[in-house]
Amino acid sequence: xxxxxxxxxGIRTATAEVFSTMLGVELSVGELTIEGGEPEPNDGxxxxxxxxxxxxxxxxxxxxxxxxCRICSHMxxxxxxxVDEEVLDAVAELTNMIIGGVKNRLEPVLxxxxxxIPTVVFGRNFRTKSAGMAEWIVLRFPxxxxxxxxxxxxxxAEKIHPMLHAPSHACTLEA
Amino acid sequence: xxxxxxxxxxxxxxxxxxxxxLHQTGMGIGTILxxxxxxxxxxxMKVQKIGLVLTDINMPKMDGIQLLAALKAxxxxxxxxxxxxTTEGGETKVxxxxxxxxxxxxxxxxxxxxxxxxxxxxxxxxxxx
Numbered sequence: 200x201x202x203x204x205x206x207x208x209g210i211r212t213a214t215a216e217v218f219s220t221m222l223g224v225e226l227s228v229g230e231l232t233i234e235g236g237e238p239e240p241n242d243g244x245x246x247x248x249x250x251x252x253x254x255x256x257x258x259x260x261x262x263x264x265x266x267x268c269r270i271c272s273h274m275x276x277x278x279x280x281x282v283d284e285e286v287l288d289a290v291a292e293l294t295n296m297i298i299g300g301v302k303n304r305l306e307p308v309l310x311x312x313x314x315x316i317p318t319v320v321f322g323r324n325f326r327t328k329s330a331g332m333a334e335w336i337v338l339r340f341p342x343x344x345x346x347x348x349x350x351x352x353x354x355x356a357e358k359i360h361p362m363l364h365a366p367s368h369a370c371t372l373e374a
Numbered sequence: 375x376x377x378x379x380x381x382x383x384x385x386x387x388x389x390x391x392x393x394x395x396l397h398q399t400g401m402g403i404g405t406i407l408x409x410x411x412x413x414x415x416x417x418x419m420k421v422q423k424i425g426l427v428l429t430d431i432n433m434p435k436m437d438g439i440q441l442l443a444a445l446k447a448x449x450x451x452x453x454x455x456x457x458x459x460t461t462e463g464g465e466t467k468v469x470x471x472x473x474x475x476x477x478x479x480x481x482x483x484x485x486x487x488x489x490x491x492x493x494x495x496x497x498x499x500x501x502x503x
Contacts, residue, residue, distance in 0.1 A: 220483035221391075275390050285386065292385040295432075296482045299461025311466055316384065316434060 202353070203336060205308060206301065207231055210338050210349045213300025217293060218340075222273040229338035229349075238326040243267065244282065245327055246294035249315035250302060256353035257329045258298035260290065264321070266345040282321050291317040297349060305353075376404040377425020377497075382415045382441065383459070384433040388482075392428060392459070392489070399490040401497060412436025416444060424454060426497065431460040431467055439470055446475045455496045459484065 211228055218224045244267040247259045264282045271279040271289040279286050294317045302312050329352050340347045381392045389408045396406055407422060409415035411433040427445065431438035438458055445451040455477035462468060463481055471479060478492040
């Protein structure tokens with residue numbers, strides 16, 4: 200199994216597991232696309248987590264505001280009518296569990312990876328871009344008329360930040 | 375006497391879910407207190423007698439591994455059972471938690487039954503189910 204297949208399987212398995220366990224919702228397998236080029240504008244909630252280690256990149260989940268509220272309602276068993284701090288926190292934690300689950304499935308092949316703390320953005324007509332990354336693996340899961348997207352871009356660390364592997368004296372300045 | 379429980383997680387959502395799950399277990403648990411990171415947890419523990427700590431690993435300021443190390447290094451706190459609840463499945467952090475003396479490890483996402491099963495193993499001798 201190549202890295203791309205590993206990521207796709209990891210996203211499908213982790214997303215299904217998190218939705219089933221924490222929300223009591225059974226998702227379909229999700230539609231796979233590979234996206235590159237100019238990022239499309241977003242409306243709604245996007246949650247991002249950085250991955251670092253021998254491979255580096257970003258994992259994200261995104262959905263419309265209504266779906267974010269529905270996720271929060273299912274997860275916390277409370278009524279969420281509008282995107283507020285509680286909804287954003289629920290989406291952030293959902294992201295943490297999904298991308299963390301993918302990470303756990305990738306580590307036996309790619310080596311130890313670290314996760315950052317999630318950052319959640321809520322707004323209209325904004326774009327997100329990961330510097331240095333060409334392609335995103337995207338899975339879109341339909342749920343009650345809306346879509347929940349999980350994306351990941353990952354590449355070998357030296358391809359992004361060669362200076363990380365440079366000798367420690369490489370950046371010192373001579374007086 | 376029913377022990378007070380401290381839930382430590384930077385996610386308010388997870389703290390809320392764990393509160394609900396702990397109540398659902400039907401175990402004899404006292405007050406459930408919350409902290410957003412290890413530092414806040416230690417501040418609470420200075421003024422409140424805690425019988426069980428449930429903590430996330432990845433948190434800002436002081437993470438769960440650092441909190442566990444601080445508790446196990448303290449004569450006053452070293453016997454308090456600490457359960458790690460985290461997305462981390464890697465050998466490194468889980469192994470470190472076990473080596474430092476974590477009583478149990480639960481991986482997120484979790485079910486209420488998984489939490490109950492782990493806590494029963496830890497608290498059964500002391501608590502009526």
